[in-house]
Amino acid sequence: MAIIRHIRQSWAEIGNERLYSSLYIVGVALSVSTVMVLSIMLYARLSPVYPELKRGRMMYVTDISVRYDRGFNWWGLSKWDLENWIDSMKTVDYYTAMTDNSTMEVRAGGGLDSYDAEVKGTDAGFFRVYDFVFTEGSPYTSADVGESLPKVVVADNFARKMFGSAEGIAGREIYIDYEPYTISGVVRSASSFMDSYADIYSARHNVSEGPLFLVGGYKAVLIPKEGATWEQMNGELEVLKRPVEIKNEGLNLEINLFGQPRSHYEHTFVPSLSMSDDDDDSGSSGRYLGYYVIVAAVLLFIPAMNLSGMIIGRMEQRRGEMGIRKSFGAQRSGLLWQVLVENFLLTMIGAAIGLVVSWVLVYVARDVVFSLIDPDMEIGSDTQLSMETFFAPGIFAIALGVTLILNLLSSYIPAWWSLRHPIVKSLNEHR
DSSP states (O other): OHHHHHHHHHHHHHHHOHHHHHHHHHHHHHHHHHHHHHHHHHHHHHSOBTTBTTTTTOEEEOOOEEEOTTOOOOOSBOHHHIIIIITTOTTEEEEEEEOOOEEEEEEETTOOOEEEEEEEEOOTTHHHHSOOOEEEEOOOOGGGSSSSSOEEEEEHHHHHHHHSOSSSOTTOEEEETTEEEEEEEEEOOOOTTSTTOOSEEESOOOOOOOSSTTBOSBEEEEEEOTTOOHHHHHHHHHHHHHHHHHHTGGGTOEEEOTTOOEEHHHHHHOOSOOSSTTSOOTTHHHHHHHHHHHHHHHHHHHHHHHHHHHHHHHHHHTHHHHHHHHHTTOOHHHHHHHHHHHHHHHHHHHHHHHHHHHHHHHHHTHHHHHHTTOTTSOTTSOOOOOHHHHSOHHHHHHHHHHHHHHHIIIIIHHHHHHTTSOHHHHHHHTO
């Protein structure tokens, strides 16, 4: 078959031109590795990966601004908001309310060694919204949430750090800031750049309330009912808040929910809404993603131009060869296929190397890499990445797409242009 012949000839040509082939492969590898690092970052933050498998449905209500005649402006939902607004939403199937992580001192029951742990206050719905895998034990229930039955769920990474093993610890007692808790279960750890990340998930948590009943320290993640739209959910929240403003008209009360709920995509790219009503956050998520698209395009375009220059120089040297092959009856289309296959093989080799390099770079320098997209993330937090982040079908599709685009941009045009020269001119060019 013609394609097999092209491949054999291409391998022979690659072996004969080792310097050119090596430079070409290195150029492709650098370009693909940088684009793939960016792609892995975005995939891990946006795609449904453990334990945030419902990202495509998640809607966030995390911020509230309340202004009244004393001029207070506060952030976070209160328990009143959850009970009177979120619980009342007919467009919501179920939800969870959680707090930000707090660093607390933890001791095993009877132990003297203490450990700093990231503790997140949650409700029982947390383990329904987030699909954690329990390696032992079970999640706490609604009856466990509060002051009377203090229970916690521990991440397996922290369990190994504290107990030396993540097995056989369900039912044991630990002390968090000198208060006793019972371990209800153990889960496989989430990555530290996720909203669901914590070392310990607590059913008992104290959340400070603001100067008004409307403000507090909760963030709500909603799972809408099938068919519910953002317009319906936003409109329902606006309807629920309006009677509160009317009832408290004497305070000149103004409640701003900033167009929430927001999708996971919007929540990721604009994690903090503007405190000023004069600042417009609409479209910010699109601008953030646009920046990454532009960067990726530049990372592809510049190497493609450099590789095109190399191919043009190489085709100039081979013009005599092409003239001889034409004189023996070779068709221009066949010669073009030969050049494309040759460069495609080089591109595939470079892409494979670049993909491996990107995996190594993301794994070794994962804290630094993910801090680029999440400025609030602390370097040294030992970010955990699941295998699905590296070997997801989407990542391979991106790698293949980048490879094909690089090959077409860098090789097709210069090869087509060079092969347009007449046979006599090609034969006499480098006699």
